[in-house]
Amino acid sequence: MKKEYKAAIIIAVILVATMGILAVILPYLKPTNQTSFGVVRIYVNSTIASNIYSQVNQYEQDIISQGYLVDIVNWSDTNVTSLRDDLINASLQPRGLEGAVLIGDLPSAIMRYYDSSWALWRTYPIDLYLTDLDGEWVDLDPSDGLFDSHNNGTGDKFPEIWVGRICPESLNNTNHLNAYYNYFSRNHAYRTGQLSRPHSQLVYIDDDWSAWTSEWLGDMTAYSNITCISTNSITTAADYKNRLTHIYEFIHVFVHSWPYEHLFGSGGYGTEGKVNYTDILNINTKALFYNLYACSACNFEYTANMGTQYLFSNNTLAVIGSSKIGGMTMNSYFYNPLSQGKIFGESMRLWYWNPLHGPSDNESMGMTLLGDPLLTII
Ligand SMILES: [Ca+2]
Ligand SMILES: [Ca+2]
Numbered sequence: 001m002k003k004e005y006k007a008a009i010i011i012a013v014i015l016v017a018t019m020g021i022l023a024v025i026l027p028y029l030k031p032t033n034q035t036s037f038g039v040v041r042i043y044v045n046s047t048i049a050s051n052i053y054s055q056v057n058q059y060e061q062d063i064i065s066q067g068y069l070v071d072i073v074n075w076s077d078t079n080v081t082s083l084r085d086d087l088i089n090a091s092l093q094p095r096g097l098e099g100a101v102l103i104g105d106l107p108s109a110i111m112r113y114y115d116s117s118w119a120l121w122r123t124y125p126i127d128l129y130l131t132d133l134d135g136e137w138v139d140l141d142p143s144d145g146l147f148d149s150h151n152n153g154t155g156d157k158f159p160e161i162w163v164g165r166i167c168p169e170s171l172n173n174t175n176h177l178n179a180y181y182n183y184f185s186r187n188h189a190y191r192t193g194q195l196s197r198p199h200s201q202l203v204y205i206d207d208d209w210s211a212w213t214s215e216w217l218g219d220m221t222a223y224s225n226i227t228c229i230s231t232n233s234i235t236t237a238a239d240y241k242n243r244l245t246h247i248y249e250f251i252h253v254f255v256h257s258w259p260y261e262h263l264f265g266s267g268g269y270g271t272e273g274k275v276n277y278t279d280i281l282n283i284n285t286k287a288l289f290y291n292l293y294a295c296s297a298c299n300f301e302y303t304a305n306m307g308t309q310y311l312f313s314n315n316t317l318a319v320i321g322s323s324k325i326g327g328m329t330m331n332s333y334f335y336n337p338l339s340q341g342k343i344f345g346e347s348m349r350l351w352y353w354n355p356l357h358g359p360s361d362n363e364s365m366g367m368t369l370l371g372d373p374l375l376t377i378i
Contacts, residue, residue, distance in 0.1 A: 038098035039069045040374065041090055043083070045104025046076040051177055055184035056103065062191050063374055069095065080107035080129065088133045091160060099162035099345045099373055100130070103180075105169045108301060109137070111365065112146040115325075124324035124366050125301045128359055131159035131349065135359075150359065157359040159352050162345030164373030165300060168312045172304050173281050179312040187372055190288065190317055197249035197288055199223060199377070204240060205230035207266040209254040209293070216254070219331035222339040222377060223250065237264045237273025241283055249377065250289040254327075257294035259302035277309040285313045289344075289377070291328060292321030298368040299323040311370045318344050318371035326363035330354035338377055345373025 040063055044056055060070050071090070077083065083106065091097040109129035115122045123146060129137055134155025140148045150157055168179035189195035201223035205213055210230040220226055227248070229235055240253070240262070256268035265272035290310050292298060298307035298321030307319045320328065328334060333354035337347040348369050357364045 037067055037069055039071060039090065039093075039095045040098055041071045041073060041087070041100045043073050043075040043100060043102050043106055045106055046074040048104045048177075048180070049074045052103070052180050052184070055180060058188055059184055059372075062188060065191075066374060068098065068374070075106060078107050080109045083107055084109075084130055084133070087130060087161065091133050097161055099164075099349075101373060102163060102165045102167070105167055106165070110146050110301075111150075111324075112144075112148055113362065122324065124296070124299060125368075126323065126365060127163050127165070127368050128159060128352075128365055130163045131161050132157055132359065133160045150365070159349045159359070162343075162349040162369070162373050164318070164345055164369040164371055166311075166371060167300065168308060170300060170303055170305055170308050171277075171312060173278065174312055183312060183371075186315060187317060187375075190375065195288070195315065197247060197286075198225070200225040200227070200248050201250040201252065202226075202243060202246070202248040202287070203228045203230075204235065204243065204251065204253040204255070206235045206253075206255040206264055207232040207272075208256065208268075210235070216331070220252065220335060221332045222335035232266075235264060235272070237262070237270075237275045240264065241275055241279060244280075244283050244285045244287070246286060248287045250291070251287045252291040252293070252331075254293040257292070257297045257306065259296040259299040259305040262294055262297070262306065277304040277306055280306065280309040280313055283313070285310070286315055288315055288317045290316065290319045290321070291331075291334075292319065293327035294321060295325045295327070296323065296366075297321045298366070298370060300368060300370060307368070307370050316371070317375055318369065318373075320344075320348065320367070320369055322363075322366040323368045324366035326366055328367060329357045329363070341376050341378040343374050343376050344369060344371075348373070 063070050108125040110123050111126040112123050135157045136151040136153025137147050138149040168174055168176050186195050203220055203226055210232055213230040217228055256263040261274050261276035263270035263274055299305050300308055307321045310316050311319045334347050334351040337350045352358050
């Protein structure tokens with residue numbers, strides 16, 4: 001072989017290897033520092049935009065004060081692929097894209113899968129669709145509009161950006177406009193120090209997860225002041241409802257659930273009582289943040305789902321949970337960045353990079369952030 005051919009082949013091999021390494025490490029190199037002045041896109045459902053104009057304007061100013069560039073978009077297209085295309089286009093601009101806030105009823109992707117345990121097909125809304133911008137989403141039967149699988153495509157299955165939803169419109173017991181007003185009012189109050197809590201966490205572990213209490217606690221790395229309740233006979237609906245009225249900054253609860261209620265006791269039968277969305281409406285909840293290890297509690301398309309009801313209760317600012325069966329495991333991958341002052345959205349994005357339960361795990365694919373993704377606990 002001629003020398004110049006050999007040199008060309010060597011250069012080509014080095015180039016390919018370098019590109020491979022870059023593909024692996026680039027997501028970690030993405031700037032996460034909140035003074036990086038990255039772009040945040042705020043989509044507002046155009047039918048309510050004029051009603052909440054001053055609230056969104058204040059919110060925009062608050063995010064600018066945090067150091068971000070903000071683009072406000074009034075959005076009316078109901079096709080979720082159009083929304084994702086808009087995010088992809090924004091991410092390809094020179095300024096890049098950190099994430100998005102979806103205010104009002106905005107489209108969501110629906111995933112379909114076969115649940116072999118129950119021998120039936122299930123669907124759930126999946127916001128990973130809006131945050132993994134270079135992976136491939138497959139809809140085998142485009143006439144049903146349901147996605148069937150998620151592949152690396154020409155990129156990877158991991159999220160490049162984060163997203164959070166602020167939408168009370170699935171609630172049937174709340175004036176939606178007032179819910180927006182109250183939410184943005186307390187959001188601004190928290191950002192200006194008028195709403196605060198002692199830096200403390202309640203970790204509430206019902207029967208079917210209590211055997212691993214020490215493992216769960218080992219991953220709760222954002223708080224040193226933790227109250228853990230995990231004695232099976234004590235963790236009941238009545239006790240939990242009482243503790244919702246106590247002062248904690250963050251509540252992380254492990255409990256069987258349907259979208260509209262928690263079921264305490266082993267096996268998911270509610271033998272130790274139930275807490276439903278009406279209870280959450282009527283209880284004077286005190287916490288600011290929730291992580292619901294509670295199946296389907298954050299199925300935000302479901303009428304009167306628990307996650308949305310928590311979010312628009314008294315003091316709540318953000319709720320993390322699953323829109324399907326499952327919840328957050330490998331919690332330190334979420335709580336470590338949160339404890340370092342990273343925003344909720346970025347902490348969620350980084351959590352997906354954990355080595356065991358990332359976007360390939362069916363149990364993780366429904367993880368959802370309801371509320372403002374730009375808040376921190378610091
Ligand atoms: Ca990706
Ligand atoms: Ca119990």
